[in-house]
Amino acid sequence: MRAMLEDNSADILGKACAGLGISPDQFSAAFADPPDEPALRAAAAQLGLGADALVAVARGTYLPEPGPDPDGFAMFTTMFGDMAVNSYAVWDEASGLAAAFDTGADCDGVLDLVRDRGLRLEAVFITHSHGDHIYDLDRLIEKTGAEVWTAEPVDRAKIFAPGKPFAVGALAISTRLTCGHSPCGVTYVVDGLSRRLAVTGDALFAGSMGGAKSSKSTYSDALRTTRREILSLPADTLLCPGHGPLTTVASEAVGNPFFPRTR
Numbered sequence: 001m002r003a004m005l006e007d008n009s010a011d012i013l014g015k016a017c018a019g020l021g022i023s024p025d026q027f028s029a030a031f032a033d034p035p036d037e038p039a040l041r042a043a044a045a046q047l048g049l050g051a052d053a054l055v056a057v058a059r060g061t062y063l064p065e066p067g068p069d070p071d072g073f074a075m076f077t078t079m080f081g082d083m084a085v086n087s088y089a090v091w092d093e094a095s096g097l098a099a100a101f102d103t104g105a106d107c108d109g110v111l112d113l114v115r116d117r118g119l120r121l122e123a124v125f126i127t128h129s130h131g132d133h134i135y136d137l138d139r140l141i142e143k144t145g146a147e148v149w150t151a152e153p154v155d156r157a158k159i160f161a162p163g164k165p166f167a168v169g170a171l172a173i174s175t176r177l178t179c180g181h182s183p184c185g186v187t188y189v190v191d192g193l194s195r196r197l198a199v200t201g202d203a204l205f206a207g208s209m210g211g212a213k214s215s216k217s218t219y220s221d222a223l224r225t226t227r228r229e230i231l232s233l234p235a236d237t238l239l240c241p242g243h244g245p246l247t248t249v250a251s252e253a254v255g256n257p258f259f260p261r262t263r
């Protein structure tokens, strides 16, 4: 079964309005349920969103096509209150070394994976410091002894500057600053599996992105860094967001309303 998109068209409009500091009141017909298509298109034009992509999300016709999972990759979805949050693991079969990305609300999934496959969890990489993504970090450290890396302050974690490369067995992990949703959010690009993948945290969702609303600059940072650091990756790169389903660069380049194609 396909996971539902994280955001509907009203969520997207709300994030764009908040990010730009524009009152949503003037777009009431676009926020209606079901939304009025001409109003959606007019709102998209005013807010710098891709109109066709926004309409496709509103109609429920945008479905990301992530393709097959690579070997050595696992996704975990846990509930943080009423919100589903994703965390991930990758491992190098030959060396038995693994890495986790965030913990979500509950790290049982990665603990089971490590135990069942006889892996050693070397590192936990944090996408950003919001509580839903790191809720079970203490327990994961206690159970595995893994080293924790982050670019934003997180208890018990080592700080690194984005750009620093890591290795987990034969897997190469590069780090890219994708700030905006959070001040020093990181996207981790993993090479060495049968497909390249990128763990984006909340910098990008299938068909949306995490909100960036504290000021105009953080919203513009989010748009700029995600376009530059994520959407520039090869088209078939598997994208692993902090919420909602898996997707690819190719799917988001067409289907994400926040990143209209520049012609």
Ligand SMILES: [Fe+2]
Pocket: 128, 130, 181, 182, 202, 210
């Ligand atoms: Fe977040």
